[in-house]
Amino acid sequence: MIDVARLAGVSQQTVSRVVNGHSNVGPDVRERVERAISQLRYNRNSAARALATNRSMNLGVLSYSLPVHGSTMVLFGVAEEARRNGYATSLVSISDVDPGSIRAALDTLLGDSVDGIVVLAPMSAAAPVLNGLDLAVPIVCFEQGAPASSHAVTMDDGLGARLATRHLLDLGHRTVWHVAGPRGWMASDARRAGWLAELAAAQRPAHPEFTTTDWTVESGYRAGLHINDDPSITAVLAANDSMALGIMKALSERGRSVPGDVSVVGFDDMSEAAYFQPGLTTVRLDFDQVGRLAVDHLLQLIGGEPAEMIPAIAPGLIVRGSTSAPRPHD
Incomplete structure (x- = not known):
């Protein structure tokens, strides 16, 4: 040094x-x-540093539903930022967000003598459990779509849905239909609320959303079959890119073109979105930044710095070939 x-x-x-x-x-x-x-x-000599600072140099990570695109990318950001700062990470995943599962997972991490914990469980049911905890170490959560706070990293999913809906309306579509994310996820609620808010602001009709049970391509495909049955539908906002891919597949199999007959917008901007056929118009979210912010904020808390407000991460609309103006006869 x-x-x-x-x-x-x-x-x-x-x-x-x-x-x-x-x-x-x-x-x-x-x-x-x-x-x-x-x-x-x-x-840095991690062992010497741990002795000098009385820290384990290990951060705990509690994660729910790793196969979901956003959770995986946030976890990558956490691990990379932790490594850059000389920390190892210990991961515990849970299959349910009930109080017992969350408490048991946190106890496991505390048993590993972690210096702080990042919680990646952006579920409506998890927030009240986590907010009521009194832990011996600092904790930072990922609460997707929630208002900005000093204890959680958030993303403005509602704004992202408004941007996507406004894009479709500006193209000339009379209204926008929504294939919603599964219930219980903060992202599902925020994206649905943003879609409804933009339709209301434009004084356009809001039809009941197509419901799903998970974030998969298959859920989008099933919704796409129903969309195909209604020729009045010309514009669709899917709650994530995987479902958008399923919708496009179902429409293509039935002889409907995207965007000629139906414009489709996704959400997340997964790395494959640009290579869909056609390329997918989508809302870009920087999940890697979530991980970096969560670790940076956690390290500040570990160092005794005051908890500061963490600004919500802003989305961006990426326009590609899956959206266009409706056909003249529409």
Whole structure:
């Protein structure tokens, strides 16, 4: 550390702040320190650091439903940011979000002597359980679609649904139908609310959404079969990209074109979305940023810094070939 400080032209304390992820370091100074670390191939001794700081250098992660795209990407962001800051991660997954399962998972992580915990369970039922806990270590949650707070990283899914709905209305569609996400997920509720809010603002009719039981392509395919049966439907917002793919598959098999007969918008901007046929118009969410923010905020809490408000991550609309104006006779 002395060598790094000398090469970067800063104090050892500044080097310590950089390697420990503190936010009170200017970008120019941080860049000089990181360049010196790279040049000198400096690696922190985790065992020595743990003894010096009385920390385990291990972060706990509690996750629900890993196969879901968003959860997987957030977990990747958590692991990478933890590693960058010299921390290992311990993962415990749960198959249900009841109080007993959550408590047992947290006890397992606490038994591993973690310094803090990131909870990736963006479910409506999980929030009240987690908010009522009094743990010996700091905890940061992922509450997708919830208002910004000082204890959770959030994404503005409602705004994303409004952007997608407005895009379809601006193309000339009279209204937009919605294939909703499964019940119980914060994202499902937020995306449905955003869709309804934008239709209401435009004074357009809101038809009952198509319901699903999970986030899979198969759920979208089943909804697509029903969409095909109603020729009045010209625009659809799917609650995620996988379901959008299923909708497009069902319509294609029945001889309906996308976007000629039905425009389709997805949600998440998974890496495959650009390679659908046609490319999928979708709402981009930066799940990797969720993981990075969660770890950065957790490390601040571990370091004794006050809990600050975490701004909600903003979505962006990515327009591709799956949306167009409706046919003239529509």
